[in-house]
Amino acid sequence: MAQKPSIPKGTRDFSPVEVVKRNYIFDTIKEVFRLYGFQPIETPAMENLSTLMGKYGEEGDKLLFKILNSGDFMSKVPYELLDEKDSNKLTPKLSEKGLRYDLTVPFARFVVQHQNEITFPFRRYQIQPVWRADRPQKGRYREFFQCDVDVIGSDSLLNEAELVQIVDDIFTRLKINTVVKLNNRKILAGIAEIIGENERLTDITVAIDKLEKISLEKVNQELAEKGVSAEAIEKLQPILALKGDTSEKINQLETIFANSEIGMKGVNELQMLFGYLERMELKTELELDLTLARGLNYYTGAIIEVKTKDMDMGSICGGGRYDDLTGIFGLPGVSGVGVSFGAERIYDVLEHLNLFPQESAEITKVLFVNFGEKEEAYCLPVLAKLRKSGINSEIFPESAKMKKQMIYANKKEIPIVVLAGESEMAEQKFTLKNMESGEQFLVTSEELIKIVSRS
RNA sequence: GUGGUUGUAGUUCAGUUGGUUAGAACGCUGGAUUGUGGUUCCAGAGGUCGCCGGUUCAAGUCCGGUCUACCACCCCA
Numbered sequence: 001m002a003q004k005p006s007i008p009k010g011t012r013d014f015s016p017v018e019v020v021k022r023n024y025i026f027d028t029i030k031e032v033f034r035l036y037g038f039q040p041i042e043t044p045a046m047e048n049l050s051t052l053m054g055k056y057g058e059e060g061d062k063l064l065f066k067i068l069n070s071g072d073f074m075s076k077v078p079y080e081l082l083d084e085k086d087s088n089k090l091t092p093k094l095s096e097k098g099l100r101y102d103l104t105v106p107f108a109r110f111v112v113q114h115q116n117e118i119t120f121p122f123r124r125y126q127i128q129p130v131w132r133a134d135r136p137q138k139g140r141y142r143e144f145f146q147c148d149v150d151v152i153g154s155d156s157l158l159n160e161a162e163l164v165q166i167v168d169d170i171f172t173r174l175k176i177n178t179v180v181k182l183n184n185r186k187i188l189a190g191i192a193e194i195i196g197e198n199e200r201l202t203d204i205t206v207a208i209d210k211l212e213k214i215s216l217e218k219v220n221q222e223l224a225e226k227g228v229s230a231e232a233i234e235k236l237q238p239i240l241a242l243k244g245d246t247s248e249k250i251n252q253l254e255t256i257f258a259n260s261e262i263g264m265k266g267v268n269e270l271q272m273l274f275g276y277l278e279r280m281e282l283k284t285e286l287e288l289d290l291t292l293a294r295g296l297n298y299y300t301g302a303i304i305e306v307k308t309k310d311m312d313m314g315s316i317c318g319g320g321r322y323d324d325l326t327g328i329f330g331l332p333g334v335s336g337v338g339v340s341f342g343a344e345r346i347y348d349v350l351e352h353l354n355l356f357p358q359e360s361a362e363i364t365k366v367l368f369v370n371f372g373e374k375e376e377a378y379c380l381p382v383l384a385k386l387r388k389s390g391i392n393s394e395i396f397p398e399s400a401k402m403k404k405q406m407i408y409a410n411k412k413e414i415p416i417v418v419l420a421g422e423s424e425m426a427e428q429k430f431t432l433k434n435m436e437s438g439e440q441f442l443v444t445s446e447e448l449i450k451i452v453s454r455s
Numbered sequence: 456g457u458g459g460u461u462g463u464a465g466u467u468c469a470g471u472u473g474g475u476u477a478g479a480a481c482g483c484u485g486g487a488u489u490g491u492g493g494u495u496c497c498a499g500a501g502g503u504c505g506c507c508g509g510u511u512c513a514a515g516u517c518c519g520g521u522c523u524a525c526c527a528c529c530c531c532a
């Protein structure tokens with residue numbers, strides 16, 4: 001006997017109901033992207049490892065799925081390498097392709113490769129699965145979808161502002177209450193500068209990013225463990241404790257950064273961004289969060305993160321500005337800014353809050369019961385007319401027992417069943433049954449189409 | 456990658472200090488009802504107790520390993 005089939009760890013099948021719900025999210029997102037003039041691209045599931053390696057830090061490299069070379073690859077491996085048993089040295093001999101880890105790096109590669117065909121600034125969106133060899137947990141998978149929007153080739157902060165507007169638009173449509181948290185890497189760099197720990201920018205950002213989750217004491221402890229001097233930690237405290245609304249925080253930062261050029265630049269960018277946002281009449285709450293760092297270390301300017309106010313959950317959307325992402329692929333000086341929507345988490349929020357729409361464009365509206373060959377022939381022209389007028393409809397493919405066909409309609413939640421047997425045919429009519437109320441009507445084909453189109 | 460919890464019909468779960476033939480509910484199939492689904496009633500099918508090994512006269516139950524899902528780190532969407 002065949003053993004039970006299964007799928008790889010951290011991957012999922014999607015049932016029809018789930019796909020319909022997921023498409024609702026993707027369709028809403030795409031609609032808004034298009035509304036702002038973004039165009040879709042797609043890139044291959046696999047990239048050359050040389051494109052992917054070293055772009056996500058040391059951790060990231062470990063989480064890349066690598067694809068085994070084809071053919072007799074072992075014959076080319078020198079014996080000494082096999083004896084050494086050093087995976088890091090052996091891997092390049094066995095694998096030269098990997099599954100993409102995110103959509104941003106392949107996008108950067110795409111831009112460099114097609115730079116002469118692209119009109120800048122390039123506004124693109126991309127909705128595709130990505131793969132990470134992470135340990136799965138609830139809401140964390142090894143295969144998941146990212147929905148990215150980026151503008152590349154423009155330094156204007158208007159792009160940041162529009163991305164926030166897109167976020168506002170999408171979550172308003174999805175009926176999720178959100179707060180958009182904003183910060184700027186230059187502020188964080190300024191902080192590192194004035195406390196005299198320029199070198200430790202990454203450690204500092206990672207540590208203060210945790211302020212929401214763990215206590216101030218723990219954060220300070222972690223900073224000390226990472227080798228940040230006690231003096232610097234002391235200097236950091238008043239900054240972490242900054243209070244007030246956005247303009248108050250910005251005012252205080254101006255004083256703090258009097259001697260930090262990069263810090264001042266960050267303050268100016270924030271002022272400009274919030275200036276744009278004020279004119280956009282957003283429904284979403286905005287918050288300047290100085291502890292917002294986000295892990296990805298290619299961000300250089302604005303940092304954006306979106307959380308829902310409706311339930312306790314990590315961010316459902318995030319992004320920022322990255323200067324010079326294409327530099328590593330040989331095209332320096334092109335700046336980009338983008339955000340990525342976490343489809344899986346948005347799904348969980350909508351499910352939890354029961355916000356998926358009941359009506360779906362993907363379910364069958366009308367089922368013709370099949371009574372036999374003559375009856376089939378009688379129904380087919382009407383079925384064709386229904387479909388022509390855009391009504392999802394089907395005929396049961398064989399003249400099975402009535403009960404079986406009714407159960408089929410019931411399970412598929414088909415709202416209307418059409419019965420046409422001998423007696424109906426004799427009168428040139430159809431019996432239309434409303435499956436919810438159980439009511440039945442004897443109607444002509446024209447009346448049938450009219451009634452069904454209305455409901 | 457580190458540490459922990461878990462696994463029994465399709466699903467959710469019972470299963471005594473280790474002791475004959477592993478149960479229930481829901482679901483599924485058929486019937487009551489040859490032109491009527493959701494409610495009801497009757498009958499039936501469905502399990503290598505995640506997998507591999509060990510201890511024992513005897514293992515769903517104890518031990519080791521492994522896989523899976525989940526939880527906390529790490530990191531992240």
